[in-house]
Amino acid sequence: MSNSKDGQSADKMQHGVHAEPDKVVEPEESMPEFTNEELPRSILNAIENAGWDSLTPVQAKSLPYQLYNRDLMVQAKTGSGKTGAFVLPLLEKLRPDINYTQALILVPTRELARQVEREARTIFEGTGLRVLSVYGGVGYGHQREALEKGAHMVVGTPGRILDLLLRRTFDLDDLETLIFDEADRMLSIGFYPDMCQVKSYLPRHPISTYMFSATFPEHVLRLSKEFMYKPQLLSLSSKQVHVTEIEHAYYEVPSMGKERHLMRILEMENPTSAIIFCNTKANVEFVATVLNNFGFNAADLTSDLSQSRREKVLEQLRNGDVRFLVATDIAARGIDVPDLSHVIMYEPPEDKESYIHRAGRTGRAGSSGIAISLVDVIQKLELQRISAAYSINFEHRQLPDDKQVIETINERLTTILEGRFRGKTILERERISRYKDLVRQIAQDEEQCTLVGMLLDELYQSSLHSRPPQPPTPKPRPNKSRPQKNYRSKSGKGGKPQGSRSGSSGNKRRY
Secondary structure: OOOOOOOOOOOEOOOOOOOOOOOOEOOOOOOOOOOOOOOOHHHHHHHHHHOOOOOOHHHHHHHHHHHOOOOEEEEOOOOOOHHHHHHOOHHHHOOOOOOOOOEEEEOOOHHHHHHHHHHHHHHHOOOOOOEEEEOOOOOOHHHHHHHHHOOOEEEEOHHHHHHHHHOOOOOOOOOOEEEEEOHHHHOOOOOHHHHHHHHOOOOOOOOEEEEEEOOOOHHHHHHHHHOOOOOEEEEOOOOOOOOOOEEEEEEEOOOOOHHHHHHHHHHHHOOOOEEEEOOOHHHHHHHHHHHHHHOOOEEEEOOOOOHHHHHHHHHHHHHOOOOEEEEOOOOOOOOOOOOOOEEEEOOOOOOHHHHHHHHOOOOHHHOOEEEEEEEOHHHHHHHHHHHHHHOOOOEEOOOOOHHHHHHHHHHHHHHHHHHHHHOOOHHHHHHHHOOHHHHHHHHOOOOOHHHHHHHHHHHHHHHHHOOOOOOOOOOOOOOOOOOOOOOOOOOOOOOOOOOOHHHOOOOOOOO
16 A cells, blocks of 8 residues: 555656566665564554554665665655655654754755655654754745754755755754655756755764665766765666666647647756657747747757758757757757757657657666657547557646746746855845845835846746756765664664664764
């Protein structure tokens, strides 16, 4: 059964690969699951209080590794109970009698921060453990007060965590557990710079680190070594490990006004870079024009372009000077751009084989990739035929409404603004503070607010123009061998692995 909800599950499958039941792939030094009799009393109580019948597979499989403090990457589908998987072991690791932050959970969005906080409060009920979520877009007052009282577990977005660290209202000196939720996003191009800064605040003493994600692209496997000591991978969602599958999804859109829905989808998906496929030259030119008029940086590629012009466009795409390429199948032949995060089919291909060629443009060299189709009611039937022919499971995604788009834009803008402010010097901050009264004055007038909106729109449009830089390839760090740490039971019974403050030294690296 599923006892926690991380969101709606998504079907993922490589093109041309038949669906098979999930296969568990254990680390080389695998650990057996605990029986109910072996589970710590605190975890049994939490399961009973939450009304769960049993642990989900990801919780049961990952629990022993976490209680024995082995750095672990856990691959499991969305909706499989990942939040409970990393919160439950904290019942045995956190001490409610000491008022400092002992566990930090890093998440990519404020909504996920709130979701993890809600589930943790349910699991921690009656234990005296305090949990706090911190994220941008709100004032610092409440978050600062909660930190002063002592939050045993803090869950937050990297930008706000970094802001609090820089303001010295938060410290990680006594941290013992670090968790990355949706690790593929946490180590993505957008968050990596902040993650590197957060890493500089981690304590010198050994800590346990865990990463949870539905997929582990090659760059995440590589960058994980910057934060973990000899990490092992536990996979519960794929027959193949270390290979990220291409996601296949579709949006059902009306045939009229499809270009407007494309804009919303691009804002929600926020691709690093993408090829947008159309079936005709006329539609290629139309879509490219609409994208550029809206603020996206796009180029069109059709078969009648000269060779020199074609090569220039492809070079701009590879360099990141162009974020979106709109093309026909014929014009896209021979294109090999390794960093494409998305392939978007504005129109489904005219034959089934072309879908495979289009989708195969993304997910290169072990990277993650998403192939998205925009279809109307009739075109959906063709997608079903492609699904049957190649055994592809297509995820149906709901079209975003205005509220969802605005919330996403607001969160993205807040992250950009807070990130820029962190980089300002003391003199620059003093200069900025001169405008506080003016901002308050403008905010009180509905019409004057439009002036601030104009500035925010300019900032947002510039963020759409080009993709952020890729994280660099980290230099390998020498790993020093250390003895394996085993926890003792708090209750002193049975010698089961339990968290304790006294056992904080052992098998983790020092930063």
